[in-house]
Amino acid sequence: MSKPLALPLDTAHLVLRPFERRDLDGVSHYHTLPNVQRYVERSTRHPDDVAAAVELMRSHVSLQRPGDTLSLAMVRKGDEQLVGHVTLTWADATASQGEVRFVIDPAYSGKGYLSQAITAMLNLGFDHFQLHRIFVRCDGRCHHSIKLLQKLGLRLEAHYREHALFQGEWDEELHFAMLDREWRPSTKVLEMPRRDRVA
Amino acid sequence: MAVFPHYPLLTARLRLRPFTRGDVDAVYAYRGREDVARYLFDPPLSRNECAMAIQQRINQVALEAEGDRLILAVDVGATGQLAGEVSLIWRSEEARQGEMGWIFHPDFQGKGFASEAAAALLNIAFDQADLHRVFARCDAANAASWRLMERLGMRREAHFREHGLFKGAWDEEFYYAILRREWMAQRHSILPQ
Numbered sequence: 001m002s003k004p005l006a007l008p009l010d011t012a013h014l015v016l017r018p019f020e021r022r023d024l025d026g027v028s029h030y031h032t033l034p035n036v037q038r039y040v041e042r043s044t045r046h047p048d049d050v051a052a053a054v055e056l057m058r059s060h061v062s063l064q065r066p067g068d069t070l071s072l073a074m075v076r077k078g079d080e081q082l083v084g085h086v087t088l089t090w091a092d093a094t095a096s097q098g099e100v101r102f103v104i105d106p107a108y109s110g111k112g113y114l115s116q117a118i119t120a121m122l123n124l125g126f127d128h129f130q131l132h133r134i135f136v137r138c139d140g141r142c143h144h145s146i147k148l149l150q151k152l153g154l155r156l157e158a159h160y161r162e163h164a165l166f167q168g169e170w171d172e173e174l175h176f177a178m179l180d181r182e183w184r185p186s187t188k189v190l191e192m193p194r195r196d197r198v199a
Numbered sequence: 200m201a202v203f204p205h206y207p208l209l210t211a212r213l214r215l216r217p218f219t220r221g222d223v224d225a226v227y228a229y230r231g232r233e234d235v236a237r238y239l240f241d242p243p244l245s246r247n248e249c250a251m252a253i254q255q256r257i258n259q260v261a262l263e264a265e266g267d268r269l270i271l272a273v274d275v276g277a278t279g280q281l282a283g284e285v286s287l288i289w290r291s292e293e294a295r296q297g298e299m300g301w302i303f304h305p306d307f308q309g310k311g312f313a314s315e316a317a318a319a320l321l322n323i324a325f326d327q328a329d330l331h332r333v334f335a336r337c338d339a340a341n342a343a344s345w346r347l348m349e350r351l352g353m354r355r356e357a358h359f360r361e362h363g364l365f366k367g368a369w370d371e372e373f374y375y376a377i378l379r380r381e382w383m384a385q386r387h388s389i390l391p392q
Contacts, residue, residue: 095363133361158357162332162378164294179361 005062005128009072011116016072016086019057023073026082027054030105038167039139040103057085063129066093070124074104074117083108086117088125088134096132098125114148122152126180133179140172149176153183202328203261204269210315214274215285218256222272223249225281229304238341239302262328265292269323273316275307282307285316287324287333295331297324301347308343314350318389321351325379334376338365348375352385 008017019027028050030036037043044050060071069089076083084104091097100121104114118136125131136154138145140161150156158175165171208215218226227249229235236243244252259270270286283303290296299320301313324330335353337344345355357374364370 092363095361095369097362135362155360157359157362158374160356161354161376162294163296163334163356163376164291175357175359177360177362 003128007061007072009120009124011120013077013111014083014113014116014120015075015077016117016120017075018061019054019071019073019085021054021058023082024051024054026073027057027085029082030084030107031103033106035106036103039142043167057087060087063088063090066090072117072121074113076108076113081108083113084117086114086121088121088129090129090131091135096130098129098131098134100125100134100136102136109144115152118148118152122178122183126183131180133177135175135177138174138176139166140174146174152178154178155182200329201261201263202269202323203263204323204327206260206271207274208271208319208323209276210319212276213282213312213315213319214276214279215271215316215319216274217260218253218270218272218284220250220253220257222253222281226253226284229283229302232305234305235302238338238344262287262289265289269320271316271320273303273312275312280307282312283316285313285320287320287328289328289330295329297328297330297333299324299333299335301344313347314389317347317351318386321377321382322386325382330379332376332378333382334374336372336374339371339373345373345375348373350389351377352381352389353377354381 008015028047031044031050031053037045042053044053057071060069063070067090069087071085071087073082074084074086084102086100086102089099091099100118102114102118122134125134136149138149154176155178156174157177160173162170163173206216223246227246230244230249233243256270259268262269266289268286268288270284272284273282274280275282283301286300288298290298299317301317303313321333324333335348339358353375354377355373356376359372361369362372
């Protein structure tokens with residue numbers, strides 16, 4: 001990790017930037033929706049909970065040590081609409097593992113934004129942070145997430161049935177994962193400095 | 200729920216019972232072997248380490264609280280020889296989850312002893328401990344272990360690739376599980392009781 005982390009990240013339709021205080025209203029708007037609450041681990045049904053969550057995410061600006069999380073707001077280019085957020089957690093240092101998590105405002109889903117945001121996070125994890133493996137977990141009922149992760153080329157590595165209680169019900173959980181050597185998106189063109197070229 | 204099984208547990212050919220201090224040599228006979236330790240978290244144990252492990256196991260005979268382990272010696276009924284060990288760990292009280300494991304002396308492998316002992320333990324897990332789900336893990340290269348899980352009717356729920364380091368190399372791990380209702384429905388067809 002010799003290069004400093006260059007934020008914000010830029011995708012076709014989004015800017016991924018660290019959270020700011022003014023994002024509270026935007027996050028409240030989508031994070032308290034029942035459709036979102038149904039799948040999140042930390043419940044934020046009350047405005048105070050959302051404020052605490054935004055405060056926490058504001059501090060997630062870099063990965064310095066295992067357990068750290070980088071949280072980025074997904075902001076649409078043009079109208080600067082906050083459409084969701086995406087995070088990368090450094091899960092394990094010795095085995096170089098990372099986890100990507102995401103939330104999107106259902107009003108803006110299905111437009112390819114998550115696909116761009118997750119792709120950017122995978123690039124960041126593998127290229128910048130040099131992770132060996134990145135995994136993404138999702139609920140077995142989240143059909144859109146499952147389709148998206150498969151489309152991005154992640155492999156289904158686990159399908160747990162009734163392995164825990166989640167929000168009072170038996171949980172069904174999927175793990176998707178990708179190894180660094182399997183991640184070959186078309187965007188991954190490394191620019192070589194001129195002096196290294198063969199004449 | 201808490202479970203205090205009545206020992207010994209008898210199956211068609213086996214006797215499952217708590218470890219005693221007299222088991223040190225029999226345990227060292229397999230836990231001291233390189234081929235047995237290959238897929239275990241521990242390296243091969245010395246005789247002294249086996250004695251210390253057994254000292255611990257003498258108390259691991261009941262599940263009273265989450266995290267408790269039940270580790271039993273498996274004797275072959277006919278000769279009374281110690282063939283290996285089976286374990287059941289109470290992983291979650293709220294979600295009623297347990298984890299199962301087994302280690303057998305290579306001389307006693309391939310005779311269905313591990314299946315028979317594991318089935319007895321699954322009966323304890325689902326009948327007496329009232330668990331909802333029991334899972335077991337093994338290295339993907341440990342075919343003897345995961346074939347046993349499949350014989351028991353367990354389902355492969357995970358196949359992790361390079362998710363961690365194990366003994367200095369990338370780990371590949373299988374994760375099998377069975378639900379209470381699945382075991383209840385099929386246990387009589389899996390093994391003759």
